Amino acid sequence: MIAPATRSKKTGFPPGSLVHIGKKKTQITTIKVIEYNEEAFEEREAKTVEECFGKKAKTVKWINIDGIHDIGVIEKIGKHFDMHPLMLEDILNTEQRPKIEYYDGHIFIVLKTLEYYDIYGELKVEQISLIVGPDFVITFMERESTIFDSVKARLRSGKGRIRKHGSDYLAYTLLDAIVDNYFVILEKLGDKIEDLEENLIKNPTAKTLNKIQGLKKDMIFLRRSLWPLREVIKAFEREEVPLIKKATKIYLKDVYDHTIQVIDTVETYRDLVSGMLDIYLSSISNRMNEVMKTLTIISTIFIPLTFLAGIYGMNFRYMPELEWKNGYLLFWIIILVVLVIMVKYFKRQKWI
Structure with missing residues (x-):
C-alpha cells in the first residue's frame, strides 16, 4: 500500500509524468546487456545508457536494469525503444498491481516477486517490470537479485532451447524463473511452519504467537502476489499477439500450471497457519484450565482441614x-x- 506522503508526489501531474514512487533500494543503477543467438553469446555491463542501444543483426538482446530510481536512465531507454509514457510511469511506480498490457510493438508486464533479504528471514516484496519487443526483452528491477541467475547460466552454456528461440521464449523463461522462485519461498516457509508446529506443541509462548502472526502476514503477501500473477500468465498465453509464437504458448501453459500449484500450496499453508493460531489459543486455554484445576483441588482438600482447625x-x-x-x-x-x-x-x- 502506498503511503499518503508517497502518493502526494504525483498530485497535480498529468498522466505519463515520470516520478519515482517507492523506496530507493540501491545507490547505483546498473545496466547489464546480453546478446545471443544459436551460435554466439555476449554479456557485458554498460557504463552508459547509450552503450546498451547498439544491436547485432539476427540476435536477441536482453537488457537488465537494476535500480529504477534514476529517472534519466529510464527516460532515455524509453525514448530509444519508443515506449509509451504510461509504461515508463508504471515502471517507476513500485506499488503497481501485477498486470499485462499490450502496446504497438511491445508487451508490458508488471510482476511481484518475494525474497528473503535480511538475517531475520523477513519476506520482502520486489517489483519486476518486463518489456517484450520483437527481438529484445528489457527487465527493470528495484535492486540486484539472483532470481534470473539460472536463466543467465542457461544462456551462457547454450544448453537447451533458449538460444534457439526469440524474445518471446526468453520472456517465458523469465516468467518461469519468477514462478520457480515462489517454490523456493514456499520451501522456506514450510520449514518455518514445521519448526513452529513443534514449538507450539512443546512450549507455546508469546513469541510463538508473534511468529504465527508473522507467517500470516507472509501468506497475505503471497496471495496478493500470486492471484494477479495467475491472471497475467493466463492472459499472456491466451492473447493472440504477433510477438508470441504458438510454440511458446505451449510452455506458457506449463508456467500457468506451476502457478496454480503454488497457489494451492499457499492456500494449504494458510489453512495450517490459521489452524496453528487456534491450537495456540486452545493450548493457552488448556494451560490456564490446568492451573485453575490444580488450585481448585488444593482449595477443596483444605476445606475440611480448615473446618477442623477452625473448630x-x-x-x-x-x-x-x-x-x-x-x-x-x-x-x-x-x-x-x-x-x-x-x-x-x-x-x-x-x-x-
Missing part, C-alpha cells in the same frame, strides 16, 4: 477433646486420614 481454634471454655492426653496427636491423625481419603477419591475420579 478447635474457637475460644470455648469447655471442650472435652482439649483435656485428652493424646488429643493433639489424634487431631493430626484425623487430618491425615481426611487428606488421604480425599486424594484417593480425586484419583479415582481421574481429577488428578
